Amino acid sequence: MTAPAPGTPTTAPVPVRPPGRTGLAATVAVLVVLLLASVTAGLAIGSVRVPPGQVWGIVTHALGADWGVPDWTRARETIVLDVRAPRVVLGAVTGAGLAVVGTALQALVRNPLAEPYLLGVSSGASLGAVAVIVFGVSLFGPASLPVSAFAGALGALVLVYATARTGGRITSVRLVLSGVAIAAVLTAVLNLLLLTSDRGHEARHVLAWTLGGLGGVDWGTLALPSAALLVGVGVLLTQARNLNLLLAGEEAATTMGLDVARFRARMFVLLSLVTGVLVAAAGPIGFVGLMLPHVVRLLVGGDHRRVLPTAALAGAVFLVWADIAARTVAAPMEIPVGVLTALCGGPFFLWLLRRDARRHREGGAA
């Protein structure tokens, strides 16, 4: 369909944005500012406090655009640029990635309770990664860990989907139960691997990683997660309208031109790829993919063309702050960030379950 030819009397252009909802541009702008502020806070807050102005000085100096005279010590520069910055960036990348993966997953299984962690996808990725560490196989060189995590994620996702689906329908109960069961089995296998491994000294380190944390990263480990995020968000944005169609139901989506089986297969591969790479870098961090899509839908509605970019930004902001909390709440001890997200996410999940049940009782044909 092309634009109407000039001169043809057509109806005046209608506002596509439904009234009563914040404009996408405004929301995105606010979130970008919020993200910048959060990143600044992430770089400033810690055992050594760096004033925000100095943070900006150090960052702009490193980027080659000086403002004013450098008035900071070498040590501070190292803390901001080499210790905190990679960690903050990984937090932002992981938060954004998990939020968009959760958003897309909820549409693909047509269930608002879907999330990579709850569905055992993260467990699959963890198991894949741990298998590489324990058995010391490196079929794909340095990429072995993420590749294996991807394979584990895909395997778990397909398994959960196949178990949860009966007669073309996925009920919340079956979805959550099969996710929990598969996550339990995969985690058990993972623990078994770790306990029986003769590389005992690595077990403790790996165990800490399975709780989900952003510590100990350097710039080198950021390339792959960032690339996965860009590819993931890029592809999902092109598919936003198709994700919308799935909300109408599989048959309806087919009648509106979506080859559902093929689309879902491709999306599963993409989501597993993003999840696998992120889990390989930061460990399984739960509930980000569950909470953020819902919060974002409250702000901008359900259209994926609006939800995806907003969720990515909001997810980044959320995880940067979660990590700040993880570093500072019990300082000098550090809490794994996955523990913190679960602390917020668990109650949120319960609230969603109750809301789900309430809506069904009210008789909506949901």
Place this chain on the structure above:
Amino acid sequence: MTAAGLSVEGVTLTAGARRLVEDVSLTARPGETIGLVGPNGSGKSSLLRAVYRVLRPREGHVRVDDADVWSLTVRRLARTVAAVVQEGGADFDLTVREVVAMGRTPHQRLLAGDTAEDGALIDRALDAVDGTALAARSFDRLSGGERQRVLIARALAQQPSLLVLDEPTNHLDIRHQLDVLDTLRRLSATVLVALHDLNLAAYYCDRLYVLREGRVTASGPPADVLTPGLLAEVYGVSAEVAVHPRTGAPQVTFLPGERCAPKATERTGPDASVR
């Protein structure tokens, strides 16, 4: 909107070992409104699903404008055929307008937004189902009847040449039933619609196909098809059929006190239009 011809040729549909529809043939000339009637479980929905390319026939073909629907891509077919199906949506807080906008998808490029023309078509589709006032409402919060009208608007926004509808008047009050069917009637597109209400089917459809246990029992103009004999055979009910003086359409009056078994057809004798 243009109209497409439909031809269903000897279609047999199965689910596992069960036969849903057996050797059914049906045609719709461009612009015709074809009604599909029959008792629950007679195969109406299955046949419609074969037409909108969700069920693949075990035998036979479904052709739209001479092209087998399975030879086309899903997207290509969606520009010609739209459907209103009996399937619940998910709980994701889309507005009515966003739901109707989905209908434009098969016509849109990958990354293009909704154009002014899309917007106008969405408005017109909403208007056609008396749904303009619903536009900003949340689809999940609508009543069953309102939802049904919105789904019809979504199909209209798709600008189909063939529109397939499965019980579109379900959940609707009588005024909206008449409105929706009037709208369908006015479309230049070909319409294939499964209906429960025989009087509405008789009034709005050019021709009817009667399904029973997966087979076509009778077909033709409503006045030829809707006979007391056929109603007794297919539904097992007693009824009188008269031409209504004002509408000119056959009017079925059921006689609940005189229920008869489906086998009773033997006594009344086969009607001319009953195959």
